[in-house]
Amino acid sequence: MSLSPDSLAVLRDILGEPNVLTQPEDVIPYSFDGTAALKQPAGCVVFPQNAPQVARVIKFARQNHLPVVSRGSGTGLSGGSVPVANGIVLCLVKLDRVLQLDEKNLTILVEAGVVTQKVADHAAAAGLLYPPDPGSMKISTIGGNVAENSGGLRGLKYGVTRDYVMGMEVVLADGQVVWLGNKCVKDVAGYSMKDVFIGSEGTLGIITQVLLKLVPKPAAKKTLLATFVRMDAAAEAVSAIIAAKIIPCTLEFLDKITIQCVEEYARIGLPLNAEAMLLMETDGHPAVVEEEARRMEEIARQHGAESVTVAKSAEESARLATARRSAFSALARMAPTTILEDATVPRSELARMIRFIQEVGEHHRLRIGTFGHMGDGNLHPTFLTDERNFEEMERVEHAMKAIFDFAIKLGGTVTGEHGVGLAKKRFLPGAIGEGSLDLMRQLKRTLDPDNILNPGKIFDP
Amino acid sequence: MHCGMCLPTCPTYDATKLERHSPRGRISLMRALADGDLELGSEFGKEMYYCLGCLACETACPAGVNYAAMFEAARADIETSGVLAKPKRNFVRWFTVKFIFIRPRLLRRLGQLLYLYQVSGLQSLARKLRLTALLPQNLRELEPLTPTVRRYFSDALIREVETPTPRCHRVGLLTGCIQDLIYSEINRDTADVLLAHGCEVFTPRLQSCCGSLHAHNGELALAQEMARRNILAIEGCAGPLEALDAIISNAGGCGSHLKNYAHLLHDDLVFAARAATWSRKLKDIHEWLAEIGLQRPTCPPQPQRVTYHESCHLCHGQKVIHAPREVLRAIPGLEIVELPESNWCCGSAGIYNITQPEMAGRLLDRKLANLQRTGVSVVASANPGCSVQLEAGLRQAARDVRVVHPISLLAEAFRRTNPRTEVNRKSRCPDDL
DSSP states (O other): OOOOHHHHHHHHHHHHHEEEEEHHHHHGGGGOOOSOOOOOOOOOOEEEEHHHHHHHHHHHHHHHTTTTTEEESSSSSSSTTTOTTTOEEETTTOOOOOOEEEEETTTTEEETTTTTHHHHHHHHHHHHHHOOTTTTTTTTTTTHHHHHHHTTTEEEEEEGGGGGEEEEEETTTTTTEEEEEEEEEEEOOOOHHHHHHHTTTTEEEEEEEEEEEOEEEEEEEHHHHHEEEEHHHHHHHHHHHHHHTTSEEEEEEEEEEHHHHHHHHHHHHHTTOOOOEEEEEESSSSSHHHHHHHHHHHHHTTEEEEEEEESSSSHHHHHHHHHHTHHHHGGGOOOEEEEOOOOBBBBHHHHHHHHHHHHHHHHTTOOEEEEEEEGGTTTEEEEEEEOOOOHHHHHHHHHHHHHHHHHHTTBSSSBBBHHHHOTTTHHHHHHHOOOHHHHHHHHHHOOOTTTOOOOSSSSSS | OOOTGGGGGHHHHHHHOOOEEEEEEEHHHHHHOOOOTSSSOHHHHHHHHOOOOOHOOOOOOHTTOOOHHHHHHHHHHHHTTTTTHHHHHHHHIIIIIIGGGGGGHHHHHHHHHHHHHHTTTTHHHHHHTGGGGGSSSSHHHHHHGGOOOSSSSSHHSSSSSSOOOOEEEEEEEEOHHHHHHHHHHHHHHHHHHHHHEEEEEOOOSOOOOHHHHHHTTHHHHHHHHHHHOOOOOOHHHOOGGGSSEEEEOOOOHHHHHHHTHHHHHHHTTTHHHHHHHHHHHHHHHHHHHHHHOOOOOOOOOOOOEEEEOOIIIIIIOOOOHHHHHHHHTTTTTTEEEEETTTTOSSSTTTTTTHOOOHHHHHHHHHHHHHHHHHOOSEEEESOOHHHHHHHHHHHTTTTTOEEEEEHHHHHHHHHHHHHHHHOOBBBOOOOOO
């Protein structure tokens, strides 16, 4: 099946001439997302401006058995929005209106193509906070965040995108537009259908609007930076902080390679000689913040922290967080290909996992930069490699599998926040088991019987 | 690496929301060409010329991707292939890139003619009689952009060697091509500020274009020729480069390219080593003052509210961000109001405002709206292209805002400090303080 001139004529009729791209120069830039080494040109790229247009495109695609891959800014890290050959890429960046900020109910209603940062800015302007802050928030779209159930640096205390979605408008595989959820804090009227679509990676429906929960902006915030001579010491400090019943908003970990790469980019004076670094942030009532910061410093020192420094200003805190968000991209300074993993373990197992990653790297003679959201057990071991070196890529495969197997053995998962997409597809059965996978398949068949929505992602039907 | 962190900082992506108009998209097209997945055609050519070359993407890129080099190479390939060749485009390119801008004497003659046309009243007469309406459409649209040519060019304002007492540093001064014609006083101001900082200033009387125009427009061989000429010019005036403490540029766009001579001439048998020295010594004026210790004029404060527009190639290309602001802060009485989106391209982008007037106009409008928000009457800018663009925009909007180089404001303050000498040659070395 390829896109016939007739099909393109229909799409142009629905969306208008400029909103249907087919020339190679227009389409090639949509062949990938943020994931390394995955590439597939689309048949065409279309830009709907509203949900009715999305519905018409989906109806047409279903009638003609054309695969549709929905996409925002293409910053995903598991190949979820990589096109399907000869398929339609449904790019939602032009659905970019902020529809309503409701200060009485602490919600914001936005279209799917609104950039995450814009949601955060609108909330902040009203003295509110939209907590999920994925690394790509300056350009990622909120629809993509919901479809991938993105995490971020504040997951530990505030949770992930799912925890902030109160409702959504979805276009189903038959072109029906439905509204799921509402502004009620409590609602048990039937199945929570919105939850089915959160993290569905565009395989069950097209999210066109999202109603998000906001929280009051914390009154105070304190950022600490601790350095360690051993990576597992930093991990032990994190487990100890959690065990001491402190839930800071951020507990970020960076290893030596990552620190060096980030510093080379951000130039904010990170400790270049440290083996590991923890970025710790607590927010809330000023007195609580003071107390928690003091205790975290104490625990870090008890676990062998070489130094603990406190950010002097809000600007410095923001600079540190921004620098940390650039970690994945900054690691690309070291090697042509950076393969980012997303292994996640219960927090009590962090030190074991960190040690294992180090051993695997040594065993397979690979360079691995590790950073991650240590506070929620979500690590990002990143292979610094070269996709043109087939022999090394093979070793990467082995190492990756070993890391996932070990994470699962520790009670963890293969992906904490990036999704399965194409990159983690083969690891999914091992992670969730046949029963769970079967249930997912049944759901997919029910909601998308013709398998037109992002086919081949997460699992095969 | 294709993480997309560059997208929100790219003016053409921001305006269109199309990946091909983004750094990531353009790089994917270059890669598709290299991998044989795409043929070099006119669409690729148009895309590469739709890029402003502002390099905001390089500032945003955590991975340190060298977009500028890829972009220059792509434009060179486009010119070699001839996919954009058309008689009019060919003529305009030949006349500007290959004829006028490699002939500094001729450029000055042309400047003098333009000066006479402007001071004789012919220009305003032509405008009043609407003779400009007879011009072809794109020239007609550009006519109001024509900057005012100065009566005296840099060679008439600056002696070849000017020496302060005491002398602490020896520097070469680059006067530029367009700046030499339309902002020659900025070059005089730069020399004065250097003298006030104890720098002996060597200024070759006849200097070529730095070659950025050529490099950015796919003429790398001519860019190399311009680089060799400039190295020879400075050596001819000041002796071996090694004996200089710095070579000074005061134009953001030129400086960014001038610093790149080492790379540009790296395989030139005769010039590679000298080009490497050149690049090491090349400093933007603000950067140099910060390095040797910026001196604060002691004149009585003259209250004034100023904002600072960042030239793309000064902030993104050269990463000189704080130094110009420090220069402004050193001037007594100046209140600095931060310009929203100060490092967002104004649309000038070399000759982009000539080749892509529509996008350039949108960016200028955005810049003017941000300027209005500051409510200032003076905007400082350290690049002649930006200054022309801003002056034209402000004139058309009938807004009474002065566009001035930060160094000119500093020079004015030094002159107020010491009013009797027009040129301030009295200097103090930091060691003496």
